Amino acid sequence: DCNERDSDGRTPLIHAVISGYDKVVELLLQHGARLSEIDRERRTAIHWAVLHRREGILRLLLRH
DSSP: OTTOTTTTSHHHHHHHHHTTHHHHHHHHHHHHHHTOOTTTTSSHHHHHHHHTHHHHHHHHHOOO
16 A cells, blocks of 8 residues: 555655655555555655755656
């Protein structure tokens, strides 16, 4: 399940965004990762992309 959460409530998509893994983000989105998932800090993948200045990933997320 690509929307499985860890102990911080973070999904694989959120981890890929934080780490800057563009290709992984793209693959997760293609396989059903949901942008609406929030972690324990009440942040989504889009929030994390902005916080970490991942401009390319942010464009990917907004196009999805």
